[in-house]
Amino acid sequence: MGVSSLRAALLRAWERWTARPGLHIRCPSLMAGKEAPPAPAAHPPHRKAGGSWVWEEGQNPPKRLRSGEVDEPPRKLPKRKIVLLMAYSGKGYHGMQRNSGSSKFKTIEDDLVSALVRAGCIPESHGEDMRKMSFQRCARTDKGVSAAGQVVSLKVWLIEDLLDKINSHLPSHIRILGLRRVTGGFNSKNKCDARTYFYMLPTFAFAHKDRDVQDETYRLSAETLQQVNRLLACYKGTHNFHNFTSQKGPHEPSARRYVLEMYCEPPFEREGLEFAVIKVKGQSFMMHQIRKMVGLVVAIVKGYAPESVLACSWGEAKVDVPKAPGLGLVLERVHFETYNQRFGGDGLHEPLDWVQEEAKVVAFKEQHIYPSIVSTERHERSMAQWLSTLHIHNFSTTSLTTGSGSQAPSPVDGSDGDAD
Numbered sequence: 001m002g003v004s005s006l007r008a009a010l011l012r013a014w015e016r017w018t019a020r021p022g023l024h025i026r027c028p029s030l031m032a033g034k035e036a037p038p039a040p041a042a043h044p045p046h047r048k049a050g051g052s053w054v055w056e057e058g059q060n061p062p063k064r065l066r067s068g069e070v071d072e073p074p075r076k077l078p079k080r081k082i083v084l085l086m087a088y089s090g091k092g093y094h095g096m097q098r099n100s101g102s103s104k105f106k107t108i109e110d111d112l113v114s115a116l117v118r119a120g121c122i123p124e125s126h127g128e129d130m131r132k133m134s135f136q137r138c139a140r141t142d143k144g145v146s147a148a149g150q151v152v153s154l155k156v157w158l159i160e161d162l163l164d165k166i167n168s169h170l171p172s173h174i175r176i177l178g179l180r181r182v183t184g185g186f187n188s189k190n191k192c193d194a195r196t197y198f199y200m201l202p203t204f205a206f207a208h209k210d211r212d213v214q215d216e217t218y219r220l221s222a223e224t225l226q227q228v229n230r231l232l233a234c235y236k237g238t239h240n241f242h243n244f245t246s247q248k249g250p251h252e253p254s255a256r257r258y259v260l261e262m263y264c265e266p267p268f269e270r271e272g273l274e275f276a277v278i279k280v281k282g283q284s285f286m287m288h289q290i291r292k293m294v295g296l297v298v299a300i301v302k303g304y305a306p307e308s309v310l311a312c313s314w315g316e317a318k319v320d321v322p323k324a325p326g327l328g329l330v331l332e333r334v335h336f337e338t339y340n341q342r343f344g345g346d347g348l349h350e351p352l353d354w355v356q357e358e359a360k361v362v363a364f365k366e367q368h369i370y371p372s373i374v375s376t377e378r379h380e381r382s383m384a385q386w387l388s389t390l391h392i393h394n395f396s397t398t399s400l401t402t403g404s405g406s407q408a409p410s411p412v413d414g415s416d417g418d419a420d
Contacts (some may be wrong), residue, residue: 051408081134081186084166085178085354086112086150087364089372096141096150098130108174109137109418112152113171121156130154138188138334139195142287146369147331148361149196149354153188173368178357180350183343194260194335196281199294200328200373202383203267203274209302209391214384219274220267224301231297231310232262232278237316243321245286245291258283262293268295270374279332295322302387305395320393325382328373330365 052119084106088095094105097114109130117127126133138151159165166176203220204213206228211218238258242248248255262280269275280290299305299322313319336352344351354361379384 003373023184027273040204077159079155080158081153081155081182081184083151083153083180083182083186083188083352084176085357086152087148087175087177087361087368088146088150089173089368090141090144090146091372091376094143096137096139097145102279108141111170111174115166116156117167119159119165121159121162121166122154124384133257136188138192139331141331142326144326145329145331146372147404148369149333150364151334151352153182153186175360177360177364177365178354180352182349182352183370186335186339191336191339192334193337194281194283195280195285196333196335198289198330198332199278199280199324199326200330200370201278201294201324202377203276205298205383205387206301208302213387214381216273220226220276223267225264225276228264228297231300231307232264234310235259235280235293241286241289241314243313243319244289247287255286257285257289270370271378273374273378290329291324291326292321295324298322298324298387299390299393301394302390302395304390308396320395322390322393325386327376327382330369358363
């Protein structure tokens with residue numbers, strides 16, 4: 001067989017081979033003088049696989065069917081790390097954090113994860129195991145505690161109208177107010193520099209113990225407000241707060257916490273009852289720390305405890321510190337100054353300051369958080385009932401605590417069951 005005949009035979013064999021469905025190969029040496037078949041598209045047609053998106057990145061090879069047709073590979077939407085700005089009223093929920101393997105106690109994250117799955121931005125398997133989407137909340141708020149500026153980080157499919165779709169599957173008292181793209185290794189808890197909470201309480205909590213514990217006619221005087229702020233300012237700085245939680249011993253380094261500021265704002269009226277808001281900003285807070293900080297100041301102002309008990313509470317001796325009700329505690333804002341300095345102005349990422357969402361935050365507090373606190377206080381009288389128990393506390397120091405060996409296991413450092 002001559003060279004030309006051999007070449008023609010090879011060419012016919014090559015054409016039969018390359019005519020197979022879904023196979024696109026180019027060989028310039030054999031196809032010289034003939035038009036090469038078109039190269040495959042850089043991105044094959046997008047399709048859903050079984051009605052859902054495929055999470056993994058990359059393309060699978062086409063699957064050959066019995067009929068000879070080729071099943072097109074499913075579309076792979078990109079997964080990206082984002083943060084969500086959340087606001088919620090915690091009434092009726094057993095805190096923020098989901099209870100793995102238990103549906104007995106409903107949490108905020110139960111409703112959030114359900115909405116994420118139904119919105120189509122995470123697969124159902126990621127809702128069952130939140131680690132698959134690198135989920136992390138900035139603070140673990142406790143039972144009944146609300147938030148106006150909670151932040152969570154996670155990986156999602158960046159579908160269109162993401163916020164609207166998530167909110168459409170959430171109850172009105174849980175809202176996603178903002179979204180930002182962040183770096184791939186971002187962790188909302190670890191990258192948080194500080195947290196700001198506020199505690200809203202009726203001002204009759206500061207009335208002297210000789211008055212009615214629920215005197216709705218009481219109005220906070222300028223002198224009493226000054227005394228409250230003087231006592232709250234004592235918390236500023238680094239102290240050993242082992243007496244302000246049940247889970248730390250006096251010798252545990254993690255019991256030392258840094259408070260940047262704490263003060264009480266001027267009072268205001270709601271539904272004929274006067275309230276005040278105490279704000280506190282710190283790097284992190286332990287379980288019940290903020291409620292006990294408020295509780296001890298209330299006990300001093302009412303005359304149940306001497307002012308000297310504050311300094312004693314930071315020593316090694318055990319002090320009986322009362323814990324104020326959880327109703328008025330709200331996570332107001334989380335701070336990412338270090339992250340913003342490094343990435344907020346790099347041209348690729350937006351700073352996590354939430355200035356654009358500030359109006360939404362204020363509106364949510366006015367519509368859901370404040371009314372819930374006021375109505376619950378009026379109907380359940382949680383503050384009045386707690387005030388009636390202050391006389392049973394012994395505010396003198398007792399025997400020295402034995403140290404961390406006798407304490408219950410402490411939570412992860414930097415986290416708090418009802419505050420952080």
